[in-house]
Amino acid sequence: MDKQQLSKDILKLVGGEENIDQVTHCMTRLRFNLNDNKKADKATLKNTPGVMGVMENGGQFQVIIGNDVPVVYNALVGNMSKGANAGSSGASASTGEKKKRNPISALFDFISGMFTPILPAITGAGMIKGIVAILVALGWLSEESSTYIILSAIGDGAFYFLPIILAISAARKLGSNMYIAAALAAGIMHPSITELLADGHNSSFMGITVIAATYSSTVIPIVLAVWIASYVEKAVDRVVHASLKLLVVPTVTLLIMVPLTLMTVGPLGTVLGNGLSGGISWLFDNMSIFASILIGGTMSLLIITGMHYALLPIVVGSMTTLGYDFIIPLMFAANLAQGGAAFGVGLRSKNAQTKSLAYSTGLTAVMGITEPAMYGINMKFKKPFIAALSGGAIAGAFMGIFNVKSYVITGLAGLPSIAAFISPAISTLIYALVGGLIAIVAAAIITYILGFQEDNAPQAAATPAAEPATPATTTSAPVVKEEAKAQDEQIFSPMTGEVKPLSEVPDPAFSEEIMGKGFAIQPTEGRAVSPINGTVFSLSKSGHAIGLVSDTGAEMLIHIGIDTVKLKGQFFSPKVQAGAKVSVGDVLMEFDREEIEKAGYTTITPVIITNMHQYESIESAGRTTITEKELIYTAKA
Incomplete structure (x- = not known):
């Protein structure tokens, strides 16, 4: 494909150079900040050969290209008269003043960045609480036993000390x-503070009233406190001499912020948090069906825009203060409806490859991972997406009528998380299962009735790969490769450390397997070696x-840490260039793990196959700890 012509077509279809405020690229997509998104011709762009898809997310207009995006980007910048304004990283070109960030987008980014890393902790604790409830309900565990006390402490611990967990993440x-x-x-x-302010009795600090409140299991008080503390800490840091920072900065910050938090x-x-939880509870107590239809029918739209992250504080707040939540059941209904719509496409489609993709992505949606079905099938054919929203609304109405609640916070709202609906009354679980079935069936039937147009659909549609929202530039043009018939591929460990499931990676693009499948490694040493025999396709600056x-066609990504692109190469030392031939065990990168973590970044490293559409599954080697060049998993063709 002529990448030069493709870049010219894209430049024209996004509204021309005068409509571009800034353009960057990640590993697979061009990311435009446009002056006016309405000037972009999305319909034509989607059907342009070489363009895998188009999305608008977080204020960005994104054109999905695939692994050849650096070539297209370089050609695009070369075609812009102001391309010389590209940043020193080579990852951005601007045709004007950089816009201030949308405050709403910034808020959602903060909420998601704060809650996503802690979800494994509160999900695991929540599931343990659910298991304990089941054991007690079945009479297999006495509430008077020491076993019950210990298990309850495990389940309650993360929620009781939630402010500390949130403080670290925020x-x-x-x-x-x-x-x-x-x-x-x-x-x-501290227990002394908790006792001092117990039973609604106010106290005082240096003559100033300290209002009685309990902060265990709360969300908003500590988030506000840490936000203000970040400004106090940085202000003190600016005026204190380097030799005294370690002593003065934390001392002054704590002396100011702890009393300020207790007093104001x-x-x-606490008032805001109780108001939110109480408001949601009132809404579902008095307008349950309307609220359920509205949220169930629009949840997928919220996910597309990223606005669903705004619901996380409400969910956590309700769970910690009320002991249950109404929103997770509606998310469950919406996700299963996306799967049902994809199944409907599979039932009606005449194209064998579309059928296969629809059924496979529908199954992943039912399991709680909706992006492949949503972006790869339902939104592609438009009407199935409408059917999915309708199915979510219909199932939401059922959930509202029968007052379905979730008693556990789940990482994925799909069939694997069905235990979240188990309570002392088994009817809640039954209603949740029936509601999920309604979502699938309703969406599938509506899709089948509405139909869809396949003429413009690619014959071998592959789900667009998502990637982290941070720019990734290449040190040289990527290797041009041809897609070959996939073969079974053994993937060896690129580093020494602890093997983790992708669900523990604090980035939805990896944890929800949007980018591909594989495993992650928490490294104990600071280097990465090649996991395969092949070629370095791209290397970020x-x-x-x-x-x-x-050599047999598996496309892989090794992503060292999360958000580490912000270090701009600091603490990383590449040992190869794009285009280099490598064998298993050849050193690719050395990095200073300790310094990266001191800078506040996790070094957990996803090791994934990005062209999973060519493979049926992956099989783990079953290791929990691993060293370089040991087999970590096998991709089965």
């Missing part, structure tokens, strides 16, 4: 010291991402 997102934030949370939760920020946050293609 500080990391804000770029402030995580341990000062944890100390702040520990201060307001904490009580205000920042060093955090390495793309490879094996």
Whole structure:
């Protein structure tokens, strides 16, 4: 394909150079900040050969190209008269003043960045609470036994000390010291403070009233406190001499913020948190069907725009204060409806490859991972997406009528998380299952009745690969490769460390397997070696991402850490260039793991196959710890 012509077509179809405020690229897509998104011709772009898809997300207009995106980007910048304004990283070109970030988008980004990393902890604790409830309900566990006390503590611990967990995550997102934030949370939760403010009795600090409040299991008070503390910490840091920073900055920050939180920020946050939880509870108590139809029918739209992250504080707040939540059941209904719509496409389609993709992505949606079905099938054919929204609304109405609640916070709202609906009354579980079945069947039937147009659909549609929202530039043009028939592929470990499931990676693009499948490694040493025999396809200038293609066609991504692109290459030392031939065990990258973590970034490293549409499954080697060059998994063709 003529990448030069493709870049000219894209430039024209996004509204021309005068409509581009800024353009960047990631590993698989061009990311435009346009002056006016309405000037872009999305319909024509979607059907342009070489364009896999088009999305609008977080204020960005994204054109999905695939692994050849660096070539297209370079050609695009070359065709822009102001392309010389590209940033020093080579990853951005601007035709004007950079716009201020949309405050709403910034808020959603903060909420998602804060809650996503802690979901495994509260999900695991929540599932344990559910298991304990089942054991008690069946009479297999006595509430008087020491076993019950210990299991309950395991389940309740993450929720009771949620402010400390949130403080660490929020500080990391804000770029402030995580341990000062944890100390702040520990201060307001100290048993002496809890006892002092118990039973609604106000106290005082240096003559100023301290309003009675309990901060265990709360969300908003500590988030507000850490946000304000980040400004206090940075202000103190600016005026203190380097030799005194370690002593003065944390001392002053804590002395200011702990009393301030107890006197003002904490009580205000408590009022806001109780108001949100109480408001949601009132809404579902008095307008249950309307609220359920509205949320169930629009949940997928919220996910597309990223606005669903705004619901996370409400979900967590309801769960910690009320013991249950109404929103997760509606998310469950919406996800299963996406799967049902994809099944409907499979039933009606005349194209064998479309059928196969529809059934496979529909199954993943029913399991709780909706992006492949939503972007690869339902939104592609338009009417099935409408059917999915309708199915979510119909199932939502059922959930509302029967007052279905979730008693556990789940990482994925799909069939594997059905235990979230188990309560002492088994009827809740039954209603949830019936509601999920209604979502699938309703969406499938509506899709079949409405039909869809297949003429413009690619004959071998592959789900567009998502990727982290951080730019990734290549040190040189990527290797041009041809897609060959896939063969079974053995993937060897690129580093020494602890093997983790992708679900534990604090980035939805990896944890929800949107980019591909595989495993992650928490490294204990600071280097990465080749996991396959093949070619280095691309290498980010920042060093955090390495793309490879094996000799038998497996396309791989090794992504060292999350958000580490922001380090701009600091602490990374590449040992190869794009285009280099490599064998298993050849050193690709050395990095300073300790310094990266000191800078506030996790070094957990996804090792994934990005062209999973060519493979049926992956099989784990079953290791929990691993060393370089040991087999980590096998991709089955």
